[in-house]
Amino acid sequence: MIWIILIVVASVQGQQTVADAVLLLPPYYFATVPDAGIENFVLAVLKTTKLPSYLYNYSVHTGNVISTESYKRVAKQLPHLRGIKCTVTAMSDATPYKDAMPHLQASCFTSESQLPARTEPICIQ
Numbered sequence: 001m002i003w004i005i006l007i008v009v010a011s012v013q014g015q016q017t018v019a020d021a022v023l024l025l026p027p028y029y030f031a032t033v034p035d036a037g038i039e040n041f042v043l044a045v046l047k048t049t050k051l052p053s054y055l056y057n058y059s060v061h062t063g064n065v066i067s068t069e070s071y072k073r074v075a076k077q078l079p080h081l082r083g084i085k086c087t088v089t090a091m092s093d094a095t096p097y098k099d100a101m102p103h104l105q106a107s108c109f110t111s112e113s114q115l116p117a118r119t120e121p122i123c124i125q
Contacts, residue, residue: 021052023085031063035070042066042074046081054105055084057097068100075101083107 024045026038033041046053055074059065066084075081083105086094098106 019051021054021082022046022049023054023056025056025058026062026064026066028062028064033064035067038064038066039070039074042070043077046074046078050080052082053078053080054082057084057086057088060087068096071097072100075104 022045024042027033027041042055055066055071057066071084081104083101084097085107086097088094094106
């Protein structure tokens with residue numbers, strides 16, 4: 001989270017960054033934030049940058065879920081949002097995100113996966 005904020009601050013101040021993109025987790029200190037709070041957080045952070053941006057839906061560790069409805073609403077307001085990375089229990093849990101915004105990338109990583117190590121993310125086409 002700190003790196004993301006530093007990159008965003010640097011881009012707002014017109015400083016050169018070494019980042020190619022932003023990967024944003026939902027807030028993680030306060031658990032079970034309502035959708036409106038998640039959306040406000042995402043928009044407040046990502047509206048400060050033009051870097052290609054991705055959301056990271058990792059509810060097991062943040063205590064907050066980026067719902068498919070929130071994803072759709074923020075994606076419509078952020079033209080530089082490129083997609084979402086979902087760490088979920090089953091691959092099928094990520095399908096609604098791809099269905100919600102079919103033109104954006106949705107990568108899915110399962111917490112109980114028996115997949116071999118990969119160097120490329122698994123994209124739902």
